[in-house]
Amino acid sequence: RWLHEDAIRPWQHRTWIFPRDPQFALKAGRILDLYARRWEGRRLRGDEFVLSTDEKTSIQARVRRHPTLPPRPRCAARVEHEYVRAGAWAYLAALDVHRAKVFGRCEPTTGIDPFARLVAQVMAQPPYRDARRVFWIMDNGSSHRGQPCVRRLTQAYPNLVPVHGPIHASWLNQIEIYFSILQRKVLTPNDFSCLAEVEDRLLRFQEHYESLATPFDWRFTRDDLARLIKKLAPQPSPVRLAA
Numbered sequence: 645r646w647l648h649e650d651a652i653r654p655w656q657h658r659t660w661i662f663p664r665d666p667q668f669a670l671k672a673g674r675i676l677d678l679y680a681r682r683w684e685g686r687r688l689r690g691d692e693f694v695l696s697t698d699e700k701t702s703i704q705a706r707v708r709r710h711p712t713l714p715p716r717p718r719c720a721a722r723v724e725h726e727y728v729r730a731g732a733w734a735y736l737a738a739l740d741v742h743r744a745k746v747f748g749r750c751e752p753t754t755g756i757d758p759f760a761r762l763v764a765q766v767m768a769q770p771p772y773r774d775a776r777r778v779f780w781i782m783d784n785g786s787s788h789r790g791q792p793c794v795r796r797l798t799q800a801y802p803n804l805v806p807v808h809g810p811i812h813a814s815w816l817n818q819i820e821i822y823f824s825i826l827q828r829k830v831l832t833p834n835d836f837s838c839l840a841e842v843e844d845r846l847l848r849f850q851e852h853y854e855s856l857a858t859p860f861d862w863r864f865t866r867d868d869l870a871r872l873i874k875k876l877a878p879q880p881s882p883v884r885l886a887a
Contacts, residue, residue, distance in 0.1 A: 665810040672869055675809055675816050678779055679741060679862050691776045695766065696819040697738040698783060699754045703846075712835050718861065721832045731839040735826075735846055736762040736779070739819045741777040744849045744857040746822060750843040751864040759787040760796070779805045781817060795811050818860055825853070 662697065674683075679690040688694070708724040715721040736758055737748035747766045751758035763780070772778045780797070783790045784792050788797075794806045815819050830849045 660866060665812075668735075668810040668813070669869065669873055670814055671808065671810040672813060673866055674807060675862065676866050676869060677780055677819070678807065680783065680785075680865070681742065683779070684840055689776060691771065691774075692779070692782065693743075693772060693775055693777075694741050694779045694818050695738045695772075696741050696781045697736075697762070698814070698817055698819045698823070699759070699785065699787060700735040700737070700823050700826070701754055703735055703842060704732045704834060705836040705842045706834045707837060708835055712833070721833075725832075730836070733839065733842055733846075734758065737822065738762060738766055739822050741818050741862075742859055744859045745854060748846065748850055750846060754785070754787050756787055756793075756796075760800075761799065763801070763804070767804065775803055777803055777805050779807050781807045781809065783809055783814060783817060784811055791857045814843075818862065821860055822853075 677683060678688075678694045681694070683692075706727040709726045709728065710724040710725065711723040715778050733750040734752070734754045735748060735750055736754070737746060739746055747762070749758075749762055749765060751761070766772055767778065778801070782793075784790070788806070790808075797804050797806050809816050826846070826849065830845055836845075
């Protein structure tokens with residue numbers, strides 16, 4: 645009764661990761677500025693673009709041992725529990741956050757070379773090829789980590805500006821929203837006849853999505869970030885006075 649009155653649910657919990665990057669506010673703030681079409685205090689020009697990129701790894705092709713039964717009135721579709729694995733793709737993608745354009749490709753694995761092929765795929769076409777600057781927001785995965793990545797990309801594409809987010813801050817990367825949509829609408833349930841069908845469905849959904857999509861209504865701002873950091877900051881322990 646006491647727990648109920650205090651709205652305490654000790655049997656419920658959620659996991660989280662404490663922001664330990666000492667430059668969390670700086671790195672996160674730059675990304676939020678780009679979403680608001682600002683960089684280093686100035687508005688972006690019309691020939692400057694912002695891309696959010698990442699990889700969705702190990703997308704399996706599960707071939708069910710028996711055909712899936714379609715839904716009927718008062719009966720959901722039935723997917724066979726047993727399956728055979730027919731291989732897996734890594735899906736690499738980049739989202740133009742202000743134009744709702746998606747660029748993706750399937751690779752056998754992730755890594756520096758597969759990511760370089762995605763970048764080349766995007767940067768070879770207009771408007772990015774001739775843009776003044778193209779900002780690529782990315783995490784700190786091994787495919788595009790640190791200064792070696794910055795050197796590789798800027799040497800190959802002088803108009804490309806890599807922007808690394810803080811560690812453990814994938815929620816700041818808008819491509820993760822697209823991956824969530826992809827998981828729900830394309831990959832669930834996982835029921836494919838072969839690995840090639842997975843690639844075909846992923847790339848066809850890109851085209852379908854672009855025909856309907858608008859930019860995400862991103863509302864988390866620098867002010868929200870400041871409040872979050874203040875909330876997470878260690879609080880001084882109350883001083884107990886001796887009786």
